[in-house]
Amino acid sequence: MNVQLFIPCFVDQLFPETAFNMVKVLEKLGCTVSYNTEQTCCGQPAFNAGYQDECRSVATKFVKDFTPYDYIVAPSGSCTGFVRNFYGKLFDNSATHNEVKQLRKNLYEFTEFLVDILGVTDLGATLNGVGTYHDACGALRECGIKEGPRKLLEKVKGLELHEMTDCETCCGFGGTFAVKFEPISIGMGEQKVHNAVNSGADYLISTDLSCLMHLDGYIRKHGNNIKIMHIADVLASGW
Known part of the structure; x- marks a missing residue:
């Protein structure tokens, strides 16, 4: 199974060991893991502060950085929830609407992916x-x-x-x-x-x-x- 990593800003900058541990777990379960080093923020901070146009600019890059037809896994319910629940508002009636719809469908929080998609609960930890x-x-x-x-x-x-x-x-x-x-x-x-x-x-x-x-x-x-x-x-x- 091909899995793309979405690593939120604060994890990348402050807690990189968590990202590496996520890779460790996914590879143990047989996933082929890839990471696009060009990825940045999902846009949530700007959106929550009321800057929707600026958020849309960041979010447009986010959409381009990921292949929407592969699973995308993130160690954050907050960022996952934002993309799932608010990207529709940002990109409704846009040229990328269908691409965004597929991306939102294939984006999972880490534990959600393990339990609901891979059907795993025991990692031997x-x-x-x-x-x-x-x-x-x-x-x-x-x-x-x-x-x-x-x-x-x-x-x-x-x-x-x-x-x-x-x-x-x-x-x-x-x-x-x-x-x-x-x-x-x-x-x-x-x-x-x-x-x-x-x-x-x-x-x-x-x-x-x-x-x-x-x-x-x-x-x-x-x-x-x-x-x-x-x-x-x-x-x-x-x-």
Whole structure:
């Protein structure tokens, strides 16, 4: 199976090891993985800030950078959800409408691709400790991803999964929201970290590094004894 990687900006710049671990998992499952080094942003930051024309320019490049008839896999429910749910608005009645429609259909968040397309839940991973899972808004609300990540984590040897209180509540990042409404964002992050710590977890796990990056800032500042992990890093552990 041919798989193209879509690596979001913040993963490329700040968490490249997660991208490499995603490749490691996909290749273990027999996928032929390709990565177009010309790819850039999907356009979500500009769109959320109200700059639709600028977003459309970036999104047009995104469409050109990917072959719409191959599977496209990303380690981010947020970016996946944006392309799926808002590219139709950007390109409706355009010359690329059909191409965009096919691209949106073949774009999957990483865990969604593993569980729903490849039908895999056990990667042979090992991680000793207690984990808790944060339902990122993009994955949960825009992609409908809920049970898949948990099925994958339940198969990780040595990992005990504890649900935290309010696991579906937003962490407070929200991209530009964290900049424009800093006190509210910090308060929401504080609540999320406290719920994760109170679950007894050693690891705070999610599909989205944007959420985890935000929460890790609070964790580091306050010295909480918990470590963030993207689920791709968990699934690549121990083998």
